[in-house]
Each structure stands twice: as C-alpha cells, then as structure tokens.
Amino acid sequence: MTPEQLSAEIAQCLKAAVAAQVLPSMAAEVEVVVERPRSREHGDWATNIAMVLAKPAGLSPRDVAADLVLRIEKLAGVKSANVAGPGFINIFIDPAATAQLAVQIIAKNNTYGTSNLLNGQTINVEFISANPTGPLHLGHTRWAAVGDAIGRVLAAAGANVVREFYINDRGVQMQKFAQSILATIKNEPIPEDGYQGDYIADLAAQVQISLPNLLDMNDADQLDAVLTQGYAVQLKQQQDSLLSFNTKFDIWYSELAMHEAGKVVHALKVLEQQGHIDNRDGAVWLRTTDFGDDKDRVLVKSDGEYTYFASDCAYYIDKRERGSSKCIYLLGADHHGYVNRLRAVAACAGDNPDENIEVLIGQLVKIMRNGEEVKLSKRAGDLILLTDLVEAVGVDAVRYSLIRYPVDTPLLLDFDLMTSRTNENPVYYVQYAHARINALLNTAAELGINWEHGELAFVPQLLAGPAEQDLLAQLAQFPAVVATSAELREPHRIARYLEDLATGYHRFYDSCRVLPAADQAVSELNIARLHVCRATQVVIYNGLQLLGVAAPERM
RNA sequence: GCGUCUGUAGCUCAACGGAUAGAGCACCUGACUUCGGAUCAGGCGGUUGGGGGUUCGAGUCCCUCCAGGCGCACCA
Numbered sequence: 001m002t003p004e005q006l007s008a009e010i011a012q013c014l015k016a017a018v019a020a021q022v023l024p025s026m027a028a029e030v031e032v033v034v035e036r037p038r039s040r041e042h043g044d045w046a047t048n049i050a051m052v053l054a055k056p057a058g059l060s061p062r063d064v065a066a067d068l069v070l071r072i073e074k075l076a077g078v079k080s081a082n083v084a085g086p087g088f089i090n091i092f093i094d095p096a097a098t099a100q101l102a103v104q105i106i107a108k109n110n111t112y113g114t115s116n117l118l119n120g121q122t123i124n125v126e127f128i129s130a131n132p133t134g135p136l137h138l139g140h141t142r143w144a145a146v147g148d149a150i151g152r153v154l155a156a157a158g159a160n161v162v163r164e165f166y167i168n169d170r171g172v173q174m175q176k177f178a179q180s181i182l183a184t185i186k187n188e189p190i191p192e193d194g195y196q197g198d199y200i201a202d203l204a205a206q207v208q209i210s211l212p213n214l215l216d217m218n219d220a221d222q223l224d225a226v227l228t229q230g231y232a233v234q235l236k237q238q239q240d241s242l243l244s245f246n247t248k249f250d251i252w253y254s255e256l257a258m259h260e261a262g263k264v265v266h267a268l269k270v271l272e273q274q275g276h277i278d279n280r281d282g283a284v285w286l287r288t289t290d291f292g293d294d295k296d297r298v299l300v301k302s303d304g305e306y307t308y309f310a311s312d313c314a315y316y317i318d319k320r321e322r323g324s325s326k327c328i329y330l331l332g333a334d335h336h337g338y339v340n341r342l343r344a345v346a347a348c349a350g351d352n353p354d355e356n357i358e359v360l361i362g363q364l365v366k367i368m369r370n371g372e373e374v375k376l377s378k379r380a381g382d383l384i385l386l387t388d389l390v391e392a393v394g395v396d397a398v399r400y401s402l403i404r405y406p407v408d409t410p411l412l413l414d415f416d417l418m419t420s421r422t423n424e425n426p427v428y429y430v431q432y433a434h435a436r437i438n439a440l441l442n443t444a445a446e447l448g449i450n451w452e453h454g455e456l457a458f459v460p461q462l463l464a465g466p467a468e469q470d471l472l473a474q475l476a477q478f479p480a481v482v483a484t485s486a487e488l489r490e491p492h493r494i495a496r497y498l499e500d501l502a503t504g505y506h507r508f509y510d511s512c513r514v515l516p517a518a519d520q521a522v523s524e525l526n527i528a529r530l531h532v533c534r535a536t537q538v539v540i541y542n543g544l545q546l547l548g549v550a551a552p553e554r555m
Numbered sequence: 556g557c558g559u560c561u562g563u564a565g566c567u568c569a570a571c572g573g574a575u576a577g578a579g580c581a582c583c584u585g586a587c588u589u590c591g592g593a594u595c596a597g598g599c600g601g602u603u604g605g606g607g608g609u610u611c612g613a614g615u616c617c618c619u620c621c622a623g624g625c626g627c628a629c630c631a
Contacts (some may be wrong), residue, residue, distance in 0.1 A: 010610050037574075048573060051611065061611065086575055087609050131631080169631050191588045193567075294558075294627080301629040336559055337626045363560065364624070368567095407567070409561065410624060417567080417580075425593090426579070432593050440592055447590095483573065484571060497577075506594055515590045 001097050003034040004474040008044055010034070013071035014049070022067050031331050031352040034091075036473060037057040040466075043081075043090030044098065044473060052088040063088025076288045085242035098376050098472045099460035099528070105475060107451070113482045113542045118159035125151050128242075128537055132235045133177040136242070137383040139189065139332050142365050142411070144386065144401040145548070147330045149491035152546045162324060162364035165249045166315060171255040171308065177234075178227035181207055185226070185366060186215070197383075246395055246548045255311050258318065264306055268299060269313035286313065288344035291353070297341060308379050313345050317529040320349070328489070333410075336361045358490060362407040367416040369479040393418045396549045400427035403547050404495035413467050423474040430540065431552055433502035437537040438553045440514060444530055447515065448488035449522055462528045471532060474504045479540050482546065487489045489549060498543045505536050 010032045017023045026384045030052060050065035057064055065083040072081045072089065077097030084090050105112045127147030128140050148163070157162045180194035184204035190196055193226065207229045209215065214222055216506070238431060239252070243413035258264065271286060272279050278285040286309070287462070288298050299310040319327050327346075331338060339361070343353040351357065367374040367384060375384065387452040389398055401418050404426060405411050417425060481497045514529040516522050 033571095033573095035573080038577085039574075044576070046574085050610095051573085054611080088574070168631070173631055177620095260565090281629080285629090299631045303629080305629085309631070311631095319580065332559070335626085339559085348556085361560070382628090409568085414567065414580085428593060429579090430593085436591055436594085443590060490570060492569090496578085503595095507592080507596090508596045511587095513590070517589055519589095542609050554591090 001101060002094055003036070003045060003480055006049075006075075006091070006093075007032040007034045010047060010049065010068070010072060010073050012079040013068055013075070014053075016071055017067060022052060023064070024151075026056055027053050033265045036477060037088075037090065042084060042088070044093045044469075045089070045091045046084075048087070049436055050089055052085075054087065061257060065089050072451070083409045086101045095464040095469055096461035098469055098476070099463035099532075100532040101472055101536040102528075103458055105538050106531065109538055110508065110542060110545075112538060113478045113546075114156045114468055115479060115483050115486075117157040117483050117486060118154060121158075121326060122162065122165060122324045123154055124319045124327045125154070126164045126319075126328065127330035128164055129168070130238065131168045131173060132231055132238065133173055133195055134197060134234070135383075136238055136386040138365050138367070138386070138389065139362075141245075141384075141386045141389060141398065142362055142402050142407065143330050143332070144245055144247045145399040146362065146407055146491060148401050149399075149494075149547050150328070150489050151331070152548060153486045153491050153494070154480065154489075156355060156482055156546060159486075162251065162322075163249045164251045164319075167235065167252060167254045167256075169235075169254050170259060171312070174227060174231065175223070177383070178223050181230045182226045182490070193201050198264075198495055202229050203233055226248055241390075244395070245390060246388060246399065253315070255315070258311065259306070259316060261317050264310055264314040269312065270309070270317055270350075271299075271348055273349050274348055284514060286339050286345070286348055288348065288466060291344040291347035295342040309341070309513050312342070313349070316342070316345050316357070320351065325356065327357050329357070330407075333363045335359055358489075360407065363410040365402070365411045365413065366415045367415050371379070374415050390524060396431070397425065397427050399546065400430075400495065400549050403549075404491055404492050405500075406492050410496075414415075426495070427549065430495075430498045430502045430544065430553070431555060432551070433543070434537060434540045434551045435553060435555045436509070437540075440533055441530070441537070444515060447522075449515075449530070451527045452534075453529070456522065456524050456527045458531055459524045462525050463532060464528045465512060467504075468471055468529070468532060469510045471508045473502050473503040475535055475539050478543070485546075490507050494543050495548050500538060501543070502535070505533075505540075508532065508536075 012031070014023065014027045018025055018028045030049065032047055034045050034047050034050050037043055050068060051061040054061040054064050063084055065087045068084055069081045069089055072078060072091060077094050079092045079094045081089055081091045102476070125145045125147060130136055132141050151161045151163045175192065176194050179197075179203045180190045180200050183190050184195070184200055185208055190200065207226055210229055211225055214225060217225060220256055242249070260317045268277070268284070276287045276290055277285055277299075278448045283298050284300035285296045286299050287296050298307050299313065300306055303365070315329060329342060339359045342359055346357040393401075397418050401413055425541065463469070478497070481493055485493045513542055514526065514533060516526050544551040
C-alpha cells in the first residue's frame with residue numbers, strides 16, 4: 001500500500017461521509033494528504049484531513065476525525081485507526097498489506113515512481129546557455145547537473161520535456177573573442193577588454209592548424225575566419241564536456257541563426273500587435289512596465305541595432321510557437337534582475353506569466369578546502385572548470401554533490417568530502433546499497449535460489465519486523481517524492497530520499513538475515529526478504545537514474 | 556536607495572503550514588567464526604539572527620529590524 005493508494009481510499013470515505021450528510025459537499029473535493037509520521041507510535045500513516053475540514057464543516061476537528069476513523073477502519077489492509085492530538089487521524093496498516101508492495105514494485109520495475117501528473121504538458125527547460133567564448137565553469141556545472149535532473153524528473157512525471165541550450169553567438173563579445181584569438185596567433189597583446197584566459201592560447205593553436213593560410217588573408221577575412229573556427233572549436237568543447245558529464249540537450253539553439261531566420265522581426269510584430277511597443281528617443285521600446293518591470297526595455301537602439309533583449313523576446317516567442325506550454329529558465333544569481341522582465345515579456349506577448357513562464361535562480365557555488373576557496377585551474381583565470389572538476393572528483397560525485405542541495409541557497413562544498421570514497425560521501429553510501437543488493441542477489445542465484453518463480457511462494461505476512469516494515473514504508477513513498485520533486489522543480493528531494501532509503505536498507509540488512517545460513521534449507525522467510533531486497537534495488541536504481549548518477553553493480 | 560536570495564547543532568546542510576526541528580562530518584561508547592564493515596547501534600550537541608503578527612498549529616506565511624550574497628545599461 002502506498003500513501004497515494006491510501007489517500008484515494010480515504011477520499012472515498014469522505015464521499016461516503018458527504019452522502020451521509022456528516023460533511024458538507026466540498027469535502028469530496030479536498031485533496032487528502034497522507035504522511036508518514038515521525039514517530040511510529042503515531043501509526044504507519046497519518047492524515048490532517050479532519051483539521052482541514054473542521055472549519056467549513058462547522059464541527060470540531062476531533063468530531064470530524066471520529067466519524068472518519070470509523071470509515072477508515074473498514075478499509076482493506078487497515079488494521080486500526082484513531083484520533084490523536086488536535087485532530088490527526090493515525091492509521092495502522094496490516095503488515096502483510098504493506099509487504100505486498102514489494103511484489104508490485106518488482107513488477108513495475110523501471111516505471112515505479114513515474115506518474116501522469118504532468119501529462120499533456122510540453123515543458124521547455126533552458127539551462128546553462130553559456131557564451132561560446134570560453135570553457136564551462138563551476139556555475140555552469142551546477143545547472144548542468146540540476147537542470148538535467150529537473151528534465152529527467154519532469155519527464156518521469158509525464159511531461160514532454162524539451163531541453164535547450166541557447167548559444168549567444170551574436171554580438172560584440174564574439175568579435176572580442178575572435179580578436180583575442182587572432183592577437184594570440186600573431187603574438188600581439190590581447191586587447192584590454194578581450195578574453196584573457198590561458199585557454200585562448202589553446203584555441204589559437206587549434207585555429208592555426210585548421211587555417212594554415214590565415215596570415216595570407218586580409219584583416220577582415222582573418223577575423224571572420226578566426227571567429228568561425230574558434231567558435232566551432234569552443235562550442236564543440238562545451239558540447240563534449242557536457243556529454244561526458246551525462247548532460248544531454250535536445251536542441252542547441254543559435255541566437256545568430258534565429259536572427260537570420262527572421263524570428264526577431266517576427267517577434268517585434270507579435271509584440272506590436274499586442275500593443276506594447278513604443279517609439280521614443282529614436283529607439284523602439286517594449287513597455288514592460290505594463291507588467292511589473294521597473295523600467296521599459298529597448299528592443300532596437302537608436303542606431304538601428306537590435307539589443308540582446310530583443311533576442312530574448314524572440315527566443316521566448318519562438319519557444320512558445322514551437323509548442324511549449326511552459327518555458328522554464330534556469331539562471332545564475334547574477335541574472336535575478338531578469339526575472340521580472342522575462343515575465344513581462346511573456347505578458348507582453350499575450351501569455352499568462354504565472355502559467356507559461358517560470359524562472360529559477362541558482363545561487364553561487366564555492367568549493368572550499370582547509371578553509372580556503374579552491375581554484376583548481378589557472379587555465380581560465382580564477383575559474384574552476386567543469387572538465388577539471390570532473391577529472392578530480394568523478395562524474396557521479398560531482399553531479400550528486402551539486403544536486404543534493406536546493407539551488408536557491410548559496411553552496412559551499414568541501415573538496416575533500418567530494419573526493420573521499422568512504423561513508424562520509426553520500427553518493428557512495430547510496431551506490432553502495434545498490435551494489436550490496438546486487439552482490440546479494442548474485443549469491444542467491446549461485447545458491448540456486450529461484451526466489452521470484454520458484455517453489456516457495458512470497459508470503460507477505462512474514463515481513464512484519466520493524467526494520468522490514470520501515471523499509472517497505474520508505475519504498476512506498478518514492479512515487480510521492482518524485483511527484484513533489486517535479487512539482488517544485490527540486491531534484492534534491494530525490495537525493496535526500498535515497499540517502500534515507502539506503503539507511504533503511506542497511507538497517508534492514510543488519511537486523512534481518514536474507515540468505516539461508518550455510519547448513520540451512522531455503523525458507524519462505526528467505527524468499528520474502530529477497531523480494532524486499534530486489535524492490536529496494538529497483539527504487540535506488542530508478543532514483544539514481546533521475547539524478548543522472550550511475551547505479552553500479554559493484555564498486 | 557530599490558529589488559532579490561540567504562541566516563537552523565562546532566562545520567556543511569534537511570524539513571511542499573503539522574505532532575518531541577532532523578541527517579552527515581567532527582568528538583565519545585559499543586557491535587562481526589556465516590549474506591559486501593564503503594555497514595550498524597548508542598551518546599554529546601538547538602532561544603531555527605532579534606522583535607511583533609496571522610491560526611487549531613509557524614523554521615516555514617505577513618510586517619519590521621540586524622547581518623551577508625547577488626543585481627539594478629539604447630552592454631552582451
């Protein structure tokens with residue numbers, strides 16, 4: 001029995017109470033929240049529904065609860081229920097009903113945890129969107145891990161997810177980029193406002209190899225050729241490093257190509273038709289102040305050039321026209337000033353900002369070691385590069401360390417902890433549980449135990465011990481955790497859940513012998529516990545998949 | 556100045572308005588002749604930055620003060 005199943009059953013009880021005129025008709029509409037109480041004395045599950053309904057029903061919470069308890073106690077699988085405290089309903093489940101879940105999880109396998117919560121929604125998730133003028137650094141890495149996980153979690157909740165990387169390949173910074181590379185090739189000093197990192201020298205070397213005749217060209221052609229070539233090499237490097245980081249995009253979207261396809265002109269027409277364009281001081285403005293922005297924004301400068309903001313508008317409108325019902329932007333803390341204006345863009349385009357656009361802001365990450373900020377690389381000045389970090393720590397540990405915290409808090413990571421391959425590191429703790437189960441199941445197979453389809457049946461009432469029941473209750477919560485993570489865009493909840501689950505498993509393992517001892521025959525208890533192990537393995541595997549972290553069979 | 560995020564155990568952090576605020580690390584005790592000890596059990600540790608308010612109930616919501624991060628271009 002999962003909390004969702006219990007919640008649905010209680011909803012039926014509410015309908016019955018409405019029919020019996022104990023509760024007002026609105027009670028049939030309320031969502032029933034079922035939670036695992038912290039203390040086992042408070043039951044296997046509990047609901048606050050009586051306190052929610054008390055006021056509209058004009059009754060005391062305990063009276064509402066008393067009526068519902070009588071109905072809940074009659075549900076299949078429920079052992080008993082009672083009223084507690086201000087009006088909580090505590091519910092005790094028959095251990096066999098709880099244990100039955102193990103078989104269901106094994107049958108559902110990779111689909112256990114998925115839902116149809118977001119069915120029918122096409123959600124565009126845009127993240128990283130770094131300038132193609134340098135390597136990806138730590139800030140990008142946080143979004144690479146978390147953004148990718150958000151995409152996975154949304155998909156698990158039934159959404160059609162489009163992951164997109166917006167390439168800022170247009171504008172003066174590309175010129176500076178090309179100038180910096182060209183200057184390096186020519187052994188001239190890099191311009192004051194150019195790109196200074198050591199990586200420019202590497203790019204220059206590569207560009208030089210692919211452009212042997214570069215120095216025979218005239219100055220303008222040289223710059224063009226270097227820009228095209230340097231851009232290609234740098235973009236490829238970003239793409240490769242993300243691929244190796246297990247982060248995949250459906251669409252790499254070029255700002256330049258968008259301009260050339262006439263989408264900016266089109267967007268301006270759309271905004272014009274919606275009536276939010278002004279011509280002032282020789283420039284074209286979008287009246288974002290109509291929708292809560294603190295000042296209007298220029299789309300076309302008085303010299304006729306489009307602003308970057310014009311691209312933003314066109315990009316948003318294009319995402320919508322390509323079929324996304326919701327556009328999620330994952331931005332760094334230094335972009336939080338963009339939130340209002342992006343929402344205003346959606347409103348100016350005729351959309352509902354609360355419905356069609358969502359901006360998540362990720363705070364800064366720092367890595368500390370012995371009380372000092374770590375700077376792994378000198379190649380890009382003071383920045384830590386994604387590739388260097390992965391090399392030092394490993395993909396799984398980096399991804400997991402970044403995902404296990406909510407993004408709206410500034411993060412201080414401990415370098416030594418991330419690299420330690422011991423129990424101090426949560427990622428290995430979770431992975432170890434998975435590998436440990438794998439070893440156990442392998443041993444069972446070597447012993448010739450056919451636990452799934454053998455002669456001995458699965459007898460759920462044998463799994464009545466506290467460690468077994470706690471573990472099974474944890475397994476039951478997985479679908480709710482995935483759903484909450486999707487709704488709140490918070491994959492860290494899955495990581496925390498997996499850590500608790502791993503603890504639950506290790507506890508179970510410690511107190512419940514799974515395999516028969518050397519001189520013993522296989523018993524129904526062994527079979528039942530093997531089901532618990534396999535079900536746990538399925539959930540850990542599914543959970544780690546959602547985070548893009550490997551579930552190793554051995555470590 | 557305006558906006559925004561943050562403030563929870565010695566450290567790093569959890570807790571979608573629920574019951575006695577939880578983990579890991581650190582420190583101290585314990586547990587293997589059999590399934591992976593990368594494990595488990597126990598202990599120590601808190602005025603949730605301060606003060607008001609909202610309600611059956613507040614770390615969580617509102618107001619205010621304090622402290623810190625980030626941002627406030629006809630740049631991209």
